[in-house]
């Protein structure tokens with residue numbers, strides 16, 4: 001298992017100053033359409049997002065800020081629902097959720113996957129139809145389960161025997177029948193960073209197919225008269241480019257569905273193959289289109305079902321990153337530029353920006369790679385290999401490990417980092433008491449604050465002021 005979220009060998013983002021493959025890119029001002037949202041263009045050298053110049057966006061909203069291209073999010077959501085009619089698509093809210101995004105995906109006809117009471121609260125506050133909400137989580141509390149049952153969520157994906165017992169008690173008290181899917185661990189080693197692979201045996205999610213826990217969980221659900229067994233769920237990991245893992249997962253889940261039919265005489269209504277579809281972060285990343293992926297998954301399910309004589313279940317998926325990731329761009333202001341001399345004499349340039357690991361932990365956590373550009377102007381200066389770092393008191397506070405930026409980047413310039421829509425703001429922290437940045441929707445030249453910037457007052461609001 002690779003440690004790297006991008007395990008496919010050397011690439012642009014891995015280049016060190018002294019590396020033999022450290023060739024300079026052709027044009028450091030270019031915006032690769034595979035990485036940037038469709039509305040990202042340069043007008044007179046300046047980056048425009050959602051039809052607005054970045055200087056105007058920053059004047060109004062400050063830096064750092066995460067700009068979300070609404071049309072891009074909606075188009076990606078639609079590309080899933082329209083790619084393959086008949087497949088149910090749930091947007092995985094963990095990638096990023098606020099009430100506006102919940103409404104966008106609702107309007108585009110998707111369901112919503114939430115995995116905590118907090119995400120459920122945001123979905124309900126947005127008026128998201130409860131019957132199209134699915135509740136995940138390996139440690140749902142009684143309060144979270146109770147809230148979900150009371151709200152009438154479409155299904156709960158059960159993940160432990162404790163939870164099944166808890167849910168039976170809650171549904172019985174509420175006098176309702178709750179539909180559930182059983183999350184199974186299929187034993188697949190997904191080709192992604194080990195922290196985001198979720199289908200190998202030795203981790204916390206799901207019931208193992210191998211040791212019989214999944215069979216016992218399904219039996220417990222079927223035996224309960226307040227739970228309705230809706231089907232099976234498998235999620236093998238995140239930022240996955242190869243579909244081989246999904247093929248193995250589908251094969252194992254469908255064999256299990258055939259066993260359930262044979263043992264219990266119960267037809268599996270739905271098979272959810274989870275999320276995990278990768279996106280392009282750096283040049284050369286080449287994910288499949290939603291249409292290609294869904295066609296392939298549905299083809300695999302059809303073949304597997306035919307081979308065991310199983311009636312075709314509804315297929316569902318839960319993309320998060322692939323819907324919201326490429327639509328987000330984080331814009332920072334450069335504060336300092338410093339060149340250091342490495343052992344061996346090479347120089348490395350450190351460009352410090354006004355955010356960092358508090359608004360994007362992925363570089364530090366997963367060795368993730370990003371693409372960035374000088375945003376307020378184009379520059380013809382020779383490119384310099386640059387490390388874009390944050391303002392936190394931590395040497396691992398890196399936003400973009402190795403980027404080619406024009407050699408004349410200076411304090412006051414704006415740097416835009418692409419593909420930050422997923423798992424950046426949603427995993428943001430207040431480390432060093434840095435207020436979290438706003439999320440600003442951009443569309444057709446207009447911008448709207450979706451989540452406002454935190455203030456120092458917000459930080460102090462939780463501090464009771466009690467001395468002891």
Ligand SMILES: Cc1ncc(COP(=O)(O)O)c(C=O)c1O
Nearest residue numbers: 092235238275276318319320321
């Ligand atoms: C159960 C489940 N579904 C869906 C997702 C969404 O994954 P992604 O954003 O990679 O599509 C995740 C996160 O990995 C998950 O754990």
Ligand SMILES: N[C@@H](CCCC[NH3+])C(=O)O
Nearest residue numbers: 094196238239362422423
């Ligand atoms: N948070 C991870 C993905 C895993 C999320 C859901 N299980 C990332 O940033 O890539």
